[in-house]
Amino acid sequence: MVQYSYFPGCNLKTNAKGFEETAIAVSKKLEAELVEMPSWNCCGTVHTLTSDNIMKRIAPIRVLSRSRKHVETLKESPNQVVTLCSMCNSTLKIVNNEVKKDQEILDKINYQLEEDEETYETDMEVKHFLEILRDIVGYEKISEKVVNPLEGLKISPYYGCMLLHPEEAKIDDEEMPDVLESLVESLGAELVMSPLFKFCCGSYHIVDQEDIVSSQVEKIVEAAKRRGANALVVACPLCAYNIDQQQKAMARNSVGKSPIPVFYFTQLMAIAMGEPVKINYFNDHFINPEPLLKELGLIGRKKAK
Amino acid sequence: MSKTKTKQEEETLTVKIYIMGSAHEVPASLTIMKAMEYAGFKIKRGAGCRAGFCGACATLYRKAGDYRIYAALACQTQVEDGMVLTQLPFVPAPKAIYDVDSLKPTASSILKFYPEVARCLSCNACSKVCPQEIQVMDYVQYCLQGQIDKAAELSFDCVQCGLCAIRCPAEIPQYHVGMLARRLHGKYNTSTPETLLERVEEIENGTFEEGFEELMSLSKDGLKKRYTERDFVDQKKA
Numbered sequence: 001m002v003q004y005s006y007f008p009g010c011n012l013k014t015n016a017k018g019f020e021e022t023a024i025a026v027s028k029k030l031e032a033e034l035v036e037m038p039s040w041n042c043c044g045t046v047h048t049l050t051s052d053n054i055m056k057r058i059a060p061i062r063v064l065s066r067s068r069k070h071v072e073t074l075k076e077s078p079n080q081v082v083t084l085c086s087m088c089n090s091t092l093k094i095v096n097n098e099v100k101k102d103q104e105i106l107d108k109i110n111y112q113l114e115e116d117e118e119t120y121e122t123d124m125e126v127k128h129f130l131e132i133l134r135d136i137v138g139y140e141k142i143s144e145k146v147v148n149p150l151e152g153l154k155i156s157p158y159y160g161c162m163l164l165h166p167e168e169a170k171i172d173d174e175e176m177p178d179v180l181e182s183l184v185e186s187l188g189a190e191l192v193m194s195p196l197f198k199f200c201c202g203s204y205h206i207v208d209q210e211d212i213v214s215s216q217v218e219k220i221v222e223a224a225k226r227r228g229a230n231a232l233v234v235a236c237p238l239c240a241y242n243i244d245q246q247q248k249a250m251a252r253n254s255v256g257k258s259p260i261p262v263f264y265f266t267q268l269m270a271i272a273m274g275e276p277v278k279i280n281y282f283n284d285h286f287i288n289p290e291p292l293l294k295e296l297g298l299i300g301r302k303k304a305k
Numbered sequence: 306m307s308k309t310k311t312k313q314e315e316e317t318l319t320v321k322i323y324i325m326g327s328a329h330e331v332p333a334s335l336t337i338m339k340a341m342e343y344a345g346f347k348i349k350r351g352a353g354c355r356a357g358f359c360g361a362c363a364t365l366y367r368k369a370g371d372y373r374i375y376a377a378l379a380c381q382t383q384v385e386d387g388m389v390l391t392q393l394p395f396v397p398a399p400k401a402i403y404d405v406d407s408l409k410p411t412a413s414s415i416l417k418f419y420p421e422v423a424r425c426l427s428c429n430a431c432s433k434v435c436p437q438e439i440q441v442m443d444y445v446q447y448c449l450q451g452q453i454d455k456a457a458e459l460s461f462d463c464v465q466c467g468l469c470a471i472r473c474p475a476e477i478p479q480y481h482v483g484m485l486a487r488r489l490h491g492k493y494n495t496s497t498p499e500t501l502l503e504r505v506e507e508i509e510n511g512t513f514e515e516g517f518e519e520l521m522s523l524s525k526d527g528l529k530k531r532y533t534e535r536d537f538v539d540q541k542k543a
Contacts, residue, residue, distance in 0.1 A: 013450040014412050041427035041446040055474065059427035116429050 003074040004132065005067045006034035007081050009043050009088035011237035016085075018281030019237065022270035023084050023129060029145055029273055030137045034082060034129070037063075037070045043088035044095065046204075054108050060095040061109045065120040080125045082132060084266070086162035086236040092126040093169040128163070128171050130179050130235060130265065139186040147274040149188025152296035155268070156192040156224035157181055158232050160201055160239040174198075180233055183265055187272040192229040196220045201242040210246075217246040225260060230292060232262045240264065248286035261289035271298055320386040331384060337364055338379035341392060350394035357381040360464030363436075365471075366390035376434035376468045396467030398478035401485070410493040412451035419482050422449055424475035431469035431479050437462045441469045441479050448486055456483065457490030 004027075012020040027034040044059035067081035083089040099106040100122045110119040133142065157180035164174040172179045177197070184191050199220055202213030220243060224232055234240045240262050247259035267280045267289075277299050282290050293299040318333040322340060329344040338352060353361030362379040369387025379392055401418035408414040415422055422445060431441035439462055447456035460483030469479040507513065523531065 008450075010412070010450050013452060039440075039443050039446075041442065042425060042449060044427070055426050055428065062427050062429075112428060115433060 001031045002076045004082040005070040009085040016237040019264040021279040023266040025275045026269045043091045045091045047091045064124045065118040089128040090162040090169040097168045143186045146272045153189040154230045156194045156229035159198045160236045194224045196223040201239045244286045259287045261287045323389040340384045351392040355380045360466035363393045363466040378436045398470045410453040410489040415448045430472040434468045456486035
């Protein structure tokens with residue numbers, strides 16, 4: 001059993017609880033356990049593009065430094081901090097790269113962290129849980145743990161922007177990614193490819209320009225549905241929120257739109273691996289995935305062996 | 306020969322401190338608050354219980370040859386030679402008005418009344434000045450994460466002096482945020498203790514009225530006698 005220092009980020013504790021609980025459950029099953037850091041702060045998102053804004057970089061460096069200490073308390077843990085949120089993953093990776101290249105900026109940040117005994121020595125790597133699943137655990141081992149193959153689910157992977165951009169933070173090829181695709185297939189679901197796999201979800205426009213988000217989401221969902229998808233899989237809480245919540249709003253406003261549920265990749269894993277349904281927190285979803293899962297016989301029945 | 310000073314010497318030992326820029330010789334054994342009064346200042350605001358509990362006497366100071374800003378409660382901190390200090394009469398910080406009964410113990414409740422919490426840079430300046438040695442930044446972050454129980458727990462020792470709010474580059478009034486977190490936690494996450502309900506019922510049923518009337522009728526000497534002879538025997542069991 002390898003243990004990883006896990007950095008949740010704010011969304012995983014508020015509106016993506018199902019993402020976190022399913023991830024922790026499957027991580028144990030796959031012997032790559034995510035152990036939450038004892039105390040952690042904001043990842044520092046959105047990453048500042050102002051190169052001399054030191055203040056904004058203190059938060060991510062403090063996370064790396066605290067995670068480094070956490071690693072010491074874990075079993076067989078590599079010097080890695082593992083994230084689930086693609087926004088946290090991106091911010092932490094970018095800043096980690098910056099300070100590895102630029103000693104001067106690291107020194108300035110460390111002056112601020114000195115008194116707290118939380119200076120950073122650039123000895124950590126940032127990993128998204130998908131990278132651990134692909135590179136360390138492997139799809140074969142994931143398939144072995146599947147007890148409830150996701151037959152009947154036709155899933156279209158949606159990456160959003162943060163998993164594939166920018167160059168220094170991406171976890172897969174930005175034009176032809178296959179991590180979510182391979183994962184979906186290893187769980188026994190049918191893969192549906194959509195050309196809009198990284199078409200912007202509208203991001204923070206949800207706060208003040210909802211119409212932008214709604215028009216983006218409509219295109220993303222329609223593209224997937226036209227190719228036969230009955231569900232989407234995502235890795236980003238903001239994408240999940242936008243696509244899930246906007247579909248509900250659109251279904252209210254127009255006739256004939258049938259929304260499709262949005263899953264976090266770890267929720268699909270948890271269902272396929274026979275974990276209890278309640279850890280998915282489906283009640284938090286705007287489009288409840290349970291009717292579809294029941295219809296396909298994936299939940300709510302005793303498994304006949 | 307012991308180098309320990311006699312009591313007399315200790316009392317007459319003085320240090321030089323700078324109160325709002327002007328130098329004063331004060332006995333070294335005094336607290337900042339007493340030293341200011343010794344120097345002739347009458348503290349109208351910025352003093353309260355004088356016992357480290359009320360948080361009214363927040364003080365900022367620097368020391369000779371040291372760039373750092375220090376913070377303390379004036380009634381709890383002894384003067385040092387070369388201190389440059391001032392007493393804060395008041396900390397301007399917005400205090401939100403809310404009805405705790407209509408909220409939920411979530412991050413959104415906190416952000417609704419204190420949206421600036423989301424501006425926290427995790428610089429930890431707040432924790433560094435806290436005279437109660439509270440991990441202020443961490444409880445602010447717990448609020449942002451919706452971990453209201455942990456925020457309430459971590460901020461529990463706060464005396465509301467306001468020093469954290471003065472030092473915050475994100476302009477968060479941390480001590481008011483912590484108060485909201487504790488109210489939410491108390492209201493929604495904890496159960497009402499049975500003994501409290503019992504006691505309230507006893508009061509409402511007039512169980513203690515006779516006893517109070519008896520005490521109220523006593524003379525000062527009678528009351529003193531009763532006080533010194535009191536014990537904590539459970540009257541019900543006795």
